Amino acid sequence: MEFRERKSIYLQIADIIIERIINGIWEEEQRIPSVREMATEMQVNPNTVVRSYNYLQSLGIIYNRRGIGYFISFDARKKALEIKRKEFTREKLPEIFKEMTLLKIPIYEFEELYKRYISKDNI
Amino acid sequence: MEFRERKSIYLQIADIIIERIINGIWEEEQRIPSVREMATEMQVNPNTVVRSYNYLQSLGIIYNRRGIGYFISFDARKKALEIKRKEFTREKLPEIFKEMTLLKIPIYEFEELYKRYISKDNI
Amino acid sequence: MEFRERKSIYLQIADIIIERIINGIWEEEQRIPSVREMATEMQVNPNTVVRSYNYLQSLGIIYNRRGIGYFISFDARKKALEIKRKEFTREKLPEIFKEMTLLKIPIYEFEELYKRYISKDNI
Amino acid sequence: MEFRERKSIYLQIADIIIERIINGIWEEEQRIPSVREMATEMQVNPNTVVRSYNYLQSLGIIYNRRGIGYFISFDARKKALEIKRKEFTREKLPEIFKEMTLLKIPIYEFEELYKRYISKDNI
DNA sequence: GTGGTCTAGACCACC
DNA sequence: GTGGTCTAGACCACA
Structure with a gap:
């Protein structure tokens, strides 16, 4: 994964996730990779993924189950x-x-x- | 003038100038407002206008006559x-x-x- | 059972148990559900119930008989x-x-x- | 400044700012301390203040002027x-x-x- | 000077 | 294991 655009990385990651949701690659109510996994996949610091997930959560597109992980909202x-x-x-x-x-x-x-x-x- | 877009102000100002040139509001070889005048017009820090002018100069759209001011290039x-x-x-x-x-x-x-x-x- | 509050789940479960005790739904010296039963009832990871029980035990509200189960204290x-x-x-x-x-x-x-x-x- | 509550520091800082606004200590449209200044005042890492400011901005209580600083919204x-x-x-x-x-x-x-x-x- | 972003690494509570 | 927070330090674009 390379992030060349001038847009910040955490927003680019959010965009990738949104794309996957819209394209049905990730289904609603499905668990998404943990922060650490995603950080490895994207070759990025975990904190950056945290920002992406926070952002998407604030939009109501994903939600969190304590100690379990992040899930795609039913109406994502x-x-x-x-x-x-x-x-x-x-x-x-x-x-x-x-x-x-x-x-x-x-x-x-x-x-x-x-x-x-x-x-x-x-x- | 309000600059609420996420684009940087100096680029927005450059865009405004380009627009004026393309639309013929400002003619080629014409002198454009001084940095200070422009800063007043745009309600912006003079340094910001300096950046806009530098940028346009690097594109060859305007040029500078030392001690006189900035001018629109003949092929701007x-x-x-x-x-x-x-x-x-x-x-x-x-x-x-x-x-x-x-x-x-x-x-x-x-x-x-x-x-x-x-x-x-x-x- | 859904745990959407920001309070941790194990504390919410402890609160539910305390409520039952105060309201007399569960009597003193009575045996309470096993960790597994409670986990099923609450739709929660058994480890979470273990934490709730540990917490309540540390408060002296319930106690443990090894191999038998948890009981409500006589002065709970x-x-x-x-x-x-x-x-x-x-x-x-x-x-x-x-x-x-x-x-x-x-x-x-x-x-x-x-x-x-x-x-x-x-x- | 000491942060003893279990609430996270960045939210406590946000609360302090809100308090100052409600109590009229800080007026609307007034510039608030820069991230670094606030970090010094609160004896906290600048990143933590960034989080507070981001949070308050997302609520529309403060806003940002590029390169200048944060200001209290007119209807804060x-x-x-x-x-x-x-x-x-x-x-x-x-x-x-x-x-x-x-x-x-x-x-x-x-x-x-x-x-x-x-x-x-x-x- | 200003904020924005990113990394690295740590500690914590929680499940 | 999970996420949440905080620190430290760095670099960048911008005004």
Whole structure:
């Protein structure tokens, strides 16, 4: 695991977990790796994973059973999609749209690039 | 001027300047406000404006005449568009596309939101 | 049985037992459920029940006959009331009082809420 | 500063700050001590203060100006009172009431102790 | 100067 | 074994 983006590592880990939940790789009510296990998997200090888990818990996406470990909430998928969608439409879209108008990038160019991206992704 | 986004203030100011250049509000070879004036306008620490100007200078969008002030480069508009476009397609688009596939946001929804954005913007 | 409070589970179980003793549901000198039985009833790890029993034993509220099981002490009720009362007046009350003054909650509001609580409880 | 309670230090620090806000010792929109200053005042590791500040920020009681420091929100007092009151009535009161009925502590005893507490406090 | 993040290592209560 | 907290110290971007 390498963390190249400028985004902080603990948020990138949170994103990976959210992705796994949305994609059904991790099921609801399932136990997720312990802090130490996850730290090993991600090649990161346990404290960093603690931050990720805390963050996801504050969003209600995971919860904790004392002395046992962290579990995915029963409605985690729904919640995660909601939160991510909100984030996307409220924060990212306006920024994108602003840039597209500034740079005069027409919608069909965007579409084309998107199709190319998807086809690359599916190979 | 309020800077509430997570993006750093000096980059936000740089963006504002680029916007003014691309939109023709500021002409090429024109002198731009001094650091202090800009700091007052933006309600920001002068050091922050210094960083913005340095950044734009490193991109070749503005240049400095010692003792006189900062000026917009003769090809600033072209350069700015180039840089911004590269940034957009190389860094932002992949991120957006990834999220759109994760959140299963279809291209037509994107289009629709974009149209709505444009019509709002033009009011 | 769900243990969602921040208080540790073994203390919550101890509280439940104390409650049963004070309310006369469990009589003095009576044998209480074995660790395993209690663990099943509470849906909890047996080790957790062991801690609860150890704790109650250290308070002199229950005692152990080797190979037979745990029993309620002959003076358990009196002891339990004493201990709980001390705990309440020495630890909890000062904390409550501090908050009531900080939040400017007048005594009559407290009274009212208490009355409402009792009437609900007796339904 | 000594932290004797079983509550974690970072939450105790948060409580102290909330207290100062409610009591008007710190005004709204006022800058609060930097992380390092607070750490020195509280005789605590800066990271611990970071946690306190993060917590208070997540509650909307303080906010951050990049590179400048933390400030008390314009509606911090109202928010703090709301949050604390909710906490008190939803979490602490039921617990207290339950104990009072279990231990058969009459309301007048509670009142009396409260009056004694207040008079002590005012000496 | 400011906060934000990360690592390393420790200790604790709890299950 | 689990997570929670705290310390120490470091580096970074930012104003």
